[in-house]
Every structure is written in C-alpha cells, then in structure tokens.
Amino acid sequence: MKKLLIATTALVATGLAAQAQELNIVSWGGAYTVSQVEAYHKPFTEMTGIKINSIDADNPAAPVKAQAEAGNVSIDLSDVELSDAIRMCDEGLLEPIDPAILPPAPDGTPATEDFVPGAIQDCAVANIVWGTVIAYDKTKFTGDEPSTLADFFDTTKYPGKRGLLKTAKRTMEMALVADGVAPDQVYEVLGTDEGVARAFAKLDTIKKDIVWWEAGAQPPQLLADGEVSMTTGYNGRFFAAEVGEGKPFGTIWDGEYMDYDLWVIPKGAPHLEDAMKFLAFSTDTQRLADQAKYIAYGPARKSSNALIGMYKDGKTEMAPYMPTNPENMKNPIWTDPTFWADHDAELAEKFNAWLAS
Numbered sequence: 001m002k003k004l005l006i007a008t009t010a011l012v013a014t015g016l017a018a019q020a021q022e023l024n025i026v027s028w029g030g031a032y033t034v035s036q037v038e039a040y041h042k043p044f045t046e047m048t049g050i051k052i053n054s055i056d057a058d059n060p061a062a063p064v065k066a067q068a069e070a071g072n073v074s075i076d077l078s079d080v081e082l083s084d085a086i087r088m089c090d091e092g093l094l095e096p097i098d099p100a101i102l103p104p105a106p107d108g109t110p111a112t113e114d115f116v117p118g119a120i121q122d123c124a125v126a127n128i129v130w131g132t133v134i135a136y137d138k139t140k141f142t143g144d145e146p147s148t149l150a151d152f153f154d155t156t157k158y159p160g161k162r163g164l165l166k167t168a169k170r171t172m173e174m175a176l177v178a179d180g181v182a183p184d185q186v187y188e189v190l191g192t193d194e195g196v197a198r199a200f201a202k203l204d205t206i207k208k209d210i211v212w213w214e215a216g217a218q219p220p221q222l223l224a225d226g227e228v229s230m231t232t233g234y235n236g237r238f239f240a241a242e243v244g245e246g247k248p249f250g251t252i253w254d255g256e257y258m259d260y261d262l263w264v265i266p267k268g269a270p271h272l273e274d275a276m277k278f279l280a281f282s283t284d285t286q287r288l289a290d291q292a293k294y295i296a297y298g299p300a301r302k303s304s305n306a307l308i309g310m311y312k313d314g315k316t317e318m319a320p321y322m323p324t325n326p327e328n329m330k331n332p333i334w335t336d337p338t339f340w341a342d343h344d345a346e347l348a349e350k351f352n353a354w355l356a357s
Contacts, residue, residue: 022050022051022052022271023051023053023077023275023278024055024074024076025041025054025055025075025077025078026078027055027056027060028058029217030056030240031236031295032216032234032237032295032297034294035236035291035295036054037054038291038293038294039287039291040287043281044278044281050274059084060078060079061080061085063078064078064093064094064266065088065091065093067266068088068093068094068266069093073267073268076269077264077278077279078264078265081260081261082259082260082335082337083169083335083337083340083344085337086341087344089122089123089124093266094124094266095123095266095267096123097122097265097276099111099112099120101276101280102284103280105285105301105302105303106285107303114303115301115302116302119262119300123265124262124263125300126300127282127283127300128260128288128291128297129258129298129300129324130234130258130260131234131332132165132174132234133234133251133256133257134146134149134152134230134231134232134233134252134255135230135241135249135250135252136230136250136252137226137228137229137249140160145250146252148252148254149174149178149252149331150178152232153178153206155205155206158229160209161210161211162206162209162228162229162230163213163219163228163230163231164210164212164231165212165213165232165233166212166213166214166355168347168348169344171203171232171351172190172200172347172351173187174257175200176190176195176198176199177255177331177333178202179201183331183332183333187336187339190347191343196350200354203354211231213231217237219232219233219234219238220237220241220247223249224241235256235296235321239321240295243313243316243321253329253330253331256332257332257335258323258329258332258333258335263282263283283300283301284301285304285307286307289304289305292304292318293310293318296321296323297322308322
C-alpha cells in the first residue's frame, strides 16, 4: 500500500510538472505574433522544453484585467500598450517585475541603462517601439502622392474612403496635429474642452468617409480590398503587407504616433517563475534584434539596434522601415501614458457620443 501511495504521489507530481511546462501568452495576432513566435517562442521552447500556447486578442489588456479582477487567471504573460500597463499596475492587477532579472547588454551595460527611457516600468518591460502611421494605395494616387497627416484629411485633393481606429486614443491626437497643433503640445490642448471640440471638428470633415477598424489586421486588408484609399494602422502590419506580400502601399511617417508594447504578468499567473524566465529571455539584446527580422518595429534596447540587419527575405534592409529611424521621426507624436491613464474613460465616453451623433 505504501509503495502504491508513493507511486501515485510521484505520478501526480510528474503530471503537475508536465502541466507547468506550458505558458499561455496573449498578443495581438497577425504578423506581429508571427514575429514573436519566430524570435521568442520557438527558441525559448528549444532551450527550456516549455511549450508556448499563443493566444490572439484584439486588445490583450482586456482578458488580463478581466481574469485578474475575477481572481481566475490562466494567462501567464500578455503584450499590452504602455497606458494599459501603467493603469493595471496601479490597480494591483499585475505582478511587479524586478529589473535585476533582465540580462545586461553584451558589453555589460546594465539593462536599466540599455533600455530606452520609459521601457522598464514597475510591472512591465517593453519589447518594441511602434508607430501608428498612415498607409495609402499607390495605385489610387499616381503622380501626386500624399505625404502629410493633413493630406489624410483632404478628401478633395486625395479622394477616397479613410480607415480610422475606432477609439479616442491616437485618433484624436492625430486629428489635432493634422489641424496644426504641434506634437509636443497635443496633450495640453486635448486636456481642455476647447481642444476636444477642435479634434472632433477636424474629424467631422471626413466623418462621412470613415471606415472604422478595431483590430490590427484590418487596415492592410481594407487597403488591399480597395475599401479605403488611405488608413491609419500599425507600421509593422503595413511593412508585412508591402514588403512581405508585395502590396502597392506607401507610408506617411508625418505625425506618426509612437508607443511601446510591453510584457506584463497578471497577478496570480499560474506559472509565475517560468513567465519571468520567458520575459527575461525575450527582452535580451539578441532576441529583440531577431524580432526585427520579421517585422518593422524598433527594439526597446539600444544595444539591439546594431544587430538589426536584413528582413527574412535576405534582400530588404530593415532600418528604413523602422519607426525609430531618424528619417521617419521628424514630426512624431509620443504617447503620454499618464494622460491616458487619467482621461481614457472620460474621452472614450465623449468619443462614443460623437460617433453616435
């Protein structure tokens, strides 16, 4: 009987160990998740034997918040935007992350000095810097192609439907900059009633021509299907369509909206220790540079930039497509996560009221 009990206990322990050899990781899907699978998931599994279950979500912060609030967590890590990371950390929904677990740069520079400013938060660590930009169908504008954020709102000179993200965030800032507000003053303006009205007035000029999108995979498809002639969207998605699939797309970098994506671990994550191991592994210098072979998002580590080379096709230089390329950053809008942590609910309500009006 004693031997049977020992054998049963060992079997249960083995089963639990096997179960722990999996991580549930939530991200945004499409070309972006593919880049993470190739650069992070596969080599991590090869090194550790831990299987990665990759789960797609339109906004990965939503299931993290829901599960952590319910105290029923199955997600181990999630890729979220900066404002969501800060808000959920403040609400006690995320595990704190000790920067000491992050590996140094190859030359020994500590991670805290190697990551770009703002990339390491109390409960989050960035992997990419990305841009919301405008892409257009070159076949629709032969000879005189659009080149500015203001051109996006000029449907007389550049006719056609416009794709826009169906949220206040990013959409309202880009409207204000198109209306002449300097990017470094956009949040000062948007923080006033007059500024909110100004953003909506600019959006009113194209409201009848807007096709709304909500998931990152939609804008390239809207362009490819001819449903819009221009659309906002994520620069890496447009790169994947233009270079990876040969679509006749052009990119407008003027007024690109710059943001971070970061790894977070929900409070109560079932495999916390392994989740921390994955987070440290996937944000080392080489892994962040490897991701840039698959999609045009800038690594969050300075030491990764020197390792960025060719696209996976072996013939396309990645640097010109990076949102962090100096040639592309002449008029950027840098997100203000504190502003959105404070004003998200209020502006979302006003935005939805404007949509319905």
